[in-house]
Amino acid sequence: MARHSPIPLAVALVLAAALPASAHAATEVAYDVTVEGAGHYIETKHVPPGPAGEGDWTLTTELDIAFRATVPDVEFRDGRLQSDPEGTAEVRATGTAKTVSAGSDGVDTETCSFQSVPAAGARAALGAQLLTPLDGSEALVVRAADAVEVEWSCTGDPLGTDGDGMTIPVALGEGPFDAEFTLPREAIGMGRIIQVVQGAPEHADQRCVSQDDRSTCSGGWTGTVTFDRTRLETVADPPAPVTEDDLAPLVPVPITPDDLAPLVAPRRAALDAKAATLSFRAGCAGGCTGTATLSLPAAGRAASAARTRRLATMRFRLPAGAARTVRLRVPRGARRKLRGARRAALAVALRPLAGGAVRRSSLSIRIPRPAGSR
Numbered sequence: 001m002a003r004h005s006p007i008p009l010a011v012a013l014v015l016a017a018a019l020p021a022s023a024h025a026a027t028e029v030a031y032d033v034t035v036e037g038a039g040h041y042i043e044t045k046h047v048p049p050g051p052a053g054e055g056d057w058t059l060t061t062e063l064d065i066a067f068r069a070t071v072p073d074v075e076f077r078d079g080r081l082q083s084d085p086e087g088t089a090e091v092r093a094t095g096t097a098k099t100v101s102a103g104s105d106g107v108d109t110e111t112c113s114f115q116s117v118p119a120a121g122a123r124a125a126l127g128a129q130l131l132t133p134l135d136g137s138e139a140l141v142v143r144a145a146d147a148v149e150v151e152w153s154c155t156g157d158p159l160g161t162d163g164d165g166m167t168i169p170v171a172l173g174e175g176p177f178d179a180e181f182t183l184p185r186e187a188i189g190m191g192r193i194i195q196v197v198q199g200a201p202e203h204a205d206q207r208c209v210s211q212d213d214r215s216t217c218s219g220g221w222t223g224t225v226t227f228d229r230t231r232l233e234t235v236a237d238p239p240a241p242v243t244e245d246d247l248a249p250l251v252p253v254p255i256t257p258d259d260l261a262p263l264v265a266p267r268r269a270a271l272d273a274k275a276a277t278l279s280f281r282a283g284c285a286g287g288c289t290g291t292a293t294l295s296l297p298a299a300g301r302a303a304s305a306a307r308t309r310r311l312a313t314m315r316f317r318l319p320a321g322a323a324r325t326v327r328l329r330v331p332r333g334a335r336r337k338l339r340g341a342r343r344a345a346l347a348v349a350l351r352p353l354a355g356g357a358v359r360r361s362s363l364s365i366r367i368p369r370p371a372g373s374r
Helices: 009-016 332-338
Strands: 024-049 055-077 086-103 106-117 123-128 138-143 147-154 165-167 178-183 192-199 215-237 269-271 277-284 288-296 309-318 324-329 343-352 359-366
Touching: 024 086, 024 192, 055 123, 055 215, 086 147, 178 192, 178 215, 269 343, 269 359, 277 288, 277 309, 277 343, 288 324, 288 332, 309 324, 309 332
Parallel strands: none
Antiparallel strands: 024 055, 024 215, 055 086, 086 106, 086 123, 106 147, 123 138, 138 178, 147 165, 192 215, 269 277, 277 324, 288 309, 288 343, 343 359
């Protein structure tokens, strides 16, 4: 029996008389992806003195990093990435950490060197950017590694070096070892594609590994992303056979907005009083993944959507079912940039887990003003 979705009775009767006879043929291609590169990263954290004079120290961490990552079974359908695949990363890093502290006895300097150790949980990732180029190309973002584990060799006990490495807590596309690139539509399907990429902290205070308000960072990396084809096929979705049951009288059923719109995009969104949490309602009848991108509009009369300044992209997943409230934590770097602004732009994209068209929504959000401000 053909599968039915609850729809108004009059519409169902019209559709039953005009069922499509042709099937859509899609081209599916799968690749094993290899990411190789090297780069440099510097992060400086300054802790000012407290009320009693405690603190007042600066930690500068500097490292050279090289990595090789593999992401298997990356699938495109009609030139579009079908998921956000992950893989494993091998990381090699060497560097130094120096702490300069000021106290009653003067200035004290302590140093450490470190080298990486194998990180069993280091991951690489590949994903699609929110905006698709008009020429049909696929805009992608790659993360070469999300973790570096190290062994320290220190003189003394420098402040701030008690961890065993670093992890990348920010969303894909905002980390220091992420890079954005465009894959031409005509290239998708070739046996091998080699893409040169370059990643750099475009907004340094956003992409610091520590995500600490007291830290600044800089650096960048270059490398290659190699796609080796493992599968290429044309897949046809055959039309469902028409049976007597399909033409039987239809019984009206109650209609809800979710029945008529399997992807329910948000109509409004809000930030809490501290601009730390973003919330909106969205839903996916069959389950979906989504992205929420916060931006600030460019200043001046000539400002347009094309000139907005992206602050953060947050990812989420919705289970199958009715619409529900989504709450996302806004990164600290984005919160700082929201201070003093009156409104922000929010772009939400919902991608069905079963494939199909992406539902996009653009909203304007009022930014709460701090208590006591006018």
